[in-house]
Amino acid sequence: MNLLTFRSEEDLNRAGAGLIASLLQSNPRSVLGLATGSTPIGIYAELVKLYESGSVSFAKARSYNLDEYVGLSGSHPASYRCFMNTHLFDRVDIDPANTHVPNGLAKDLEQECAYYDAMIEDDRIDLQLLGLGHNGHIGFNEPDDELIPGTHAATLQQQTREANARFFNSQDDVPKQAITMGVAGIMKAAQIMLVVRGAAKADIARQALTGPITTQCPASLLQLHPNLVVLMDEAAGAWAK
Numbered sequence: 001m002n003l004l005t006f007r008s009e010e011d012l013n014r015a016g017a018g019l020i021a022s023l024l025q026s027n028p029r030s031v032l033g034l035a036t037g038s039t040p041i042g043i044y045a046e047l048v049k050l051y052e053s054g055s056v057s058f059a060k061a062r063s064y065n066l067d068e069y070v071g072l073s074g075s076h077p078a079s080y081r082c083f084m085n086t087h088l089f090d091r092v093d094i095d096p097a098n099t100h101v102p103n104g105l106a107k108d109l110e111q112e113c114a115y116y117d118a119m120i121e122d123d124r125i126d127l128q129l130l131g132l133g134h135n136g137h138i139g140f141n142e143p144d145d146e147l148i149p150g151t152h153a154a155t156l157q158q159q160t161r162e163a164n165a166r167f168f169n170s171q172d173d174v175p176k177q178a179i180t181m182g183v184a185g186i187m188k189a190a191q192i193m194l195v196v197r198g199a200a201k202a203d204i205a206r207q208a209l210t211g212p213i214t215t216q217c218p219a220s221l222l223q224l225h226p227n228l229v230v231l232m233d234e235a236a237g238a239w240a241k
């Protein structure tokens with residue numbers, strides 16, 4: 001595990017974007033595993049800058065997002081498809097056909113999950129970007145007695161729905177379910193970049209990265225990954241000094 005803490009958000013964003021950009025520079029056909037939420041926004045903004053300056057191209061890249069809310073269409077402003085289009089896909093030269101986000105409107109959720117898993121199995125993610133939930137979730141794999149390996153429809157915990165209410169008009173509008181890649185799908189990525197920001201996540205980051213490996217803290221499984229890099233700001237990573 002490579003633990004890096006950064007003095008400024010700018011440095012963290014540059015480092016995160018730099019990792020993704022160097023992957024694309026060495027292999028333009030790289031497969032990126034992407035995340036939404038507040039955490040990666042600055043990294044996507046840096047990637048857009050690198051694209052605009054001609055330093056990186058996404059023309060041959062493919063991407064798979066971790067998750068999508070069940071019941072939201074890709075045009076809903078709080079959907080993860082819309083988030084990705086707004087923050088990255090519409091601002092770089094990636095071919096929209098090569099960007100994949102689970103279909104939250106799929107009639108048959110099981111079939112959609114199996115389809116997503118088959119694509120990930122075939123396409124092999126080179127680098128998976130992850131944020132960390134306040135309860136230790138990754139994707140929408142919530143703490144539980146058991147974790148599900150493959151892509152599945154997950155029921156969101158109340159704490160997660162409250163944390164995500166900021167993207168909706170009201171708490172009640174936050175969907176109760178999301179399609180998420182499972183922990184096995186995440187762990188299959190050749191490299192994982194976990195990004196953690198803010199003092200409120202310092203304790204869960206410490207637990208996840210130095211505590212026992214347990215399904216009650218899904219991010220703790222990342223300790224088992226052979227190529228994990230963690231980028232934290234000083235507030236989140238104060239314990240790591």
Ligand code: F6R
Pocket residue numbers: 034035036037038039040066067130131132133134137138139140
């Ligand atoms: C998002 C995702 C979630 C978030 C996590 C942290 O695609 O899978 O696991 O990474 O909830 O969210 P933020 O970054 O908003 O604190």
